[in-house]
Amino acid sequence: MALLDHPKNVEDLSGEKGFQWKFHCDICSNGFDTTFVSSRSAASTRRLGFLGRGLEIAGGMAGSSALWGAGQAADAAGQFRNMSAEWHKEHDNAFTQGVNEAKVHFKKCPKCKLYVCSEDWNDEAGLCTNDAPALVTELQAAKAQTRVEQMREHVKTQTLYDGDMTERMTLCSTCGKPSGSGKFCQNCGSPLGYRECPNCHHQNPTTVAFCGECGTKL
Structure with missing residues (x-):
């Protein structure tokens, strides 16, 4: 018992x-x-x-x-x-x-x-198995852990991204969707350039008639 x-x-x-x-x-x-x-x-x-x-x-x-x-x-x-x-x-x-x-x-x-x-x-x-873990099991677990550690070290030495880190996603002021990197929106075709306000030099979307910063007519 x-x-x-x-x-x-x-x-x-x-x-x-x-x-x-x-x-x-x-x-x-x-x-x-x-x-x-x-x-x-x-x-x-x-x-x-x-x-x-x-x-x-x-x-x-x-x-x-x-x-x-x-x-x-x-x-x-x-x-x-x-x-x-x-x-x-x-x-x-x-x-x-x-x-x-x-x-x-x-x-x-x-x-x-x-x-x-x-x-x-x-x-x-x-x-x-608390007092005497199975050697085969422990060996396989140790190998797997070592592979993971080696993989992490290898990844640290690689150049995984070499693009422009300052690049940002631009939203079209007309349709509100990602516009892409061209001169026109890839979703609606609206021009993506900016118009500088002659008064305060604020950059305004080409679709607006007045400066969003000072109200000057563009």
Whole structure:
């Protein structure tokens, strides 16, 4: 029952109709669902009074307290406080069955004591992948990282743009769309030149009759 020394690695999915648990890998949290076991006493389950409920929980959860530890037993007691004593006995028996079913899907790391799934277990080292990462996987990851670093260094040495950095996108004053770099708008054909105001020397679009800066007639 050592697997159950870790309260966080098991999720109780049981309900009035039956019992089921989900055991999680301590590294990746992938889960294994145990086989659902129907409750024979489900039809006779009834709500209990405060005193009777307390007595039944104390008796019914005694076994699971020994298996799960005080913290998890208390959680289950709160979750299933309305179930009958018979239901709790079934729950304990089904839990033992579920543990035996789940055990084959997990390995306990002798170094860190984590319970892990097959994907997080290094068979060659006999340890979890946290303590003994797979060498092939680490090698490929290191190669990929090195390639990325070398690519970045190579890009830094390249001249990727040699155009005019002062060039800006011009919007046509007639249609409002990008006009292009010619003398006429590439969308509507309007002239793109500017008329200098004789008074303030402000550059005005050729389509206006008065200076936008001082109002002088152009």
